[in-house]
Amino acid sequence: MSVNAGVTKPLVDIGKPWQQCDGQQLKKLLRSSLAWLDANHEAIDALNVFPVPDGDSGTNMLLTFTAAWNEVAASPSSSVGEIMSGVAKGALMGARGNSGVILSQFLRGMANVMNNQQTVGAAGLARAFQEGTRLAYQGVQKPVEGTILTVARGGGEPGHPRAVDRNRRGRRAFGGSHAGDFSALEEGRGCGRRRARLVHHPARRVEVIERRTTRRRSRQDEQRARRKPASRKRLGL
């Protein structure tokens, strides 16, 4: 299913691609996510049919994320660990609705990984997304697919251990074509230039789905598309 995710252009310009990001840079990413969510929350509202089809998922996530942002908006900290744990705390206190609670758990998982870290790179962010997904799945006895949980899992998929290993060996962090699946790390200028650009945040996850359907496919993409998506088992969920 393709999802019209609305505006997909970054709303806050972050300039040149980053290899690492510190606390203040992370704040820029968060603000960009918030701006994107603000611009597109109605599109997400329109998707909402579960658990009660009251069409408030986007609004709930926006409120939750705004609370998270407010917690760190004035923070001068340069440590991603401190910023992220502030975000997790803000999201917990301000969680609204089902999707908001899931988002807050996801952010908590990310904060756990970044705890005590000064900066975060591609591999660290990948682990953070995975841990966020793991923690998010733990919070419910019967995970219902097709909710934001599935989107979180799909977003974290290219960050599975193989991708992280590739990065460690100095090759591409999230192989260029994976960008189709992963909004958080956008490919740097020029495919295969071994650059991952930290751009956004899980709140932009919905965008991915659209990009996957509209992107022109290379032969490599065709091969990837034939592969099955990662199972929950493979991701250790």
Place this chain on the structure above:
Amino acid sequence: MNAQSIAGRIEVSPNAIASLAAQASLECYGVVGMASPNFVNGLAELLHIEQRNRGVQVHFDDEQITIDLFVILQYGTRISTVADEMTQSVKFNVERALGRKLKAVNVHVQGLRVPQ
């Protein structure tokens, strides 16, 4: 619960309603499981999936239905929000299946599970 249709009588047992409510609760985010309404040795007991209906009490008075849910939630979620979502979800799902309004859905948080 009884209802009179043109062709005959329809009876829905409290157990059937409890199943609907338990199913809707467990699909709610933040709900780790149903719990026994009574504390065993002072501890909240997480019910196995087959006996989950024991964590739901269905009361009728004057054909009005009140549901009490006994649950264990995930530590680290906002309890008030999760409980609120449960109330809405259970109300929506049970009312849709039964075709009848519920009087109230009460949530009793019997315990929290701390994630590993």
